[in-house]
Amino acid sequence: MRIVTVGAGPCGLYASRLLSGLGHEVTILEEHPSVGRPVQCAGLVGTPVVERFGREAVINTIDSALIRLGTRSLELHRPGVAHVLDRTRFDASFASGLDIATSSHVTGVRAAGDGTYRVDAAGTVYEADLVIGADGPRSVVRKSMGFSAEVRQYTACQERIVQDVPDEHRVLVEVCRPFFSWAIPEGGGILRVGTFGRQRDLDAFKEHAGLSGGVIERTVACVPVGKAQLVRGGAVLVGDAAAQTKPLSGGGIYYGMCAAEFLASAVEAEDLSLYPAAWQRAFGREVSFGLAARRIYERMSPHDLSRVFDVLCENKDRIEDEADFDRHSSLARLFIGNPRLFAVLGRYLFSMFS
Ligand SMILES: Cc1cc2nc3c(=O)[nH]c(=O)nc-3n(C[C@H](O)[C@H](O)[C@H](O)COP(=O)(O)OP(=O)(O)OC[C@H]3O[C@@H](n4cnc5c(N)ncnc54)[C@H](O)[C@@H]3O)c2cc1C
Secondary structure: OEEEEEOOOHHHHHHHHHHHHOOOEEEEEOOOOOOOOOOOOOOEEEHHHHHHHOOOOEEEEEEEEEEEEOOEEEEEEEEEEEEEEOHHHHHHOOOOOOEEEOOOOEEEEEEOOOOOEEEEEOOEEEEEOEEEEOOOOOOHHHHHOOOOEEEEEEEEEEEEEEOOOOOOOEEEEEEEOOEEEEEEEEEOOEEEEEEEOOHHHHHHHHHHHOOOOOEEEEEEEEEEEEEEOOEEOOEEEOHHHHOOOOOOOOOOHHHHHHHHHHHHHHHHOOOOOHHHHHHHHHHHHHHHHHHHHHHHHHHOOHHHHHHHHHHHHHOHHHHHHHOOOOOOHHHHHHHOOOHHHHHHHHHHHHHHHO
């Protein structure tokens, strides 16, 4: 089968690698001149990512998180709970041996009417039996092929700064809506600091956290949260193009890479409908939980947020033992039956479903 993948991010590359291994003729079109750049990611992933997709791009390991709400803080410990990736190296590790046309900006995809597709990129038209839209949050494939989607884009900015920190294996997370701000040590005295919002929000976080080191890199990008149709005729979406992210954190590497595997298996079985079915089975409930929790989180009053934080602090040990980095509904399980939490969240739940 002739497959054209739009986008050489980790999800497009990994799906293409698997499909090429199955004997398909895969061409990847990437708008940038090289794979893995620019980096628009904090690169923090849970252990399943490194166990399943390789640890060669790991540059630091995280053992604890200091979570702050205003002047209060909660420190959680679990050795090796997360890993910091060199995203350029991570992406490149899936690229070797693949046919990648760089500097190829795709402007549209259309059905040719005979079951094949035409992909327009930088003056060249590519023919395909299957088109994979792995072109990130603002997917051209999603728009031009008319995929249905309910996706909200959140702007995030991040800097790499030169900064000595007391603990190079601890992340700082400051609760601030719509998500949080972060400071993630790469090791070697470099910190990735970011927030969901504008540069002024990032500057405010840095000032509050006492982070004044010199900036060596800046990025502004989008994180998609929501749900999208995954298959439309002979076109499919994967990764951020399909909003395959964790709604409470915006992290998308694990979900998107797993989705790439589901997609490859469906192509191998010659039944694309197996792809959304497998995605739904693995992550459907998790995403629905995350979207509902996100709606509550965004609406909660500061006073109620503070009461939830109290409950988190009181349950520190259970969170350390039971919370799952990639499955945030594990937190809900922790609090089922907690009357104080129910007293806070009950009316938000009631207003959502009434
Ligand atoms: C600031 C920030 C921090 C993040 N931190 C984390 C984190 O710590 N952990 C985590 O798991 N996730 C994180 N994410 C999310 C993570 O980066 C994405 O989920 C992940 O990159 C998705 O991979 P992808 O392959 O689907 O898309 P992308 O990595 O976005 O790759 C898409 C590719 O398509 C190319 N492309 C786009 N449009 C076109 C076009 N028209 N023609 C040709 N090529 C095109 C792009 O150049 C790009 O190479 C973060 C995101 C942001 C913005």
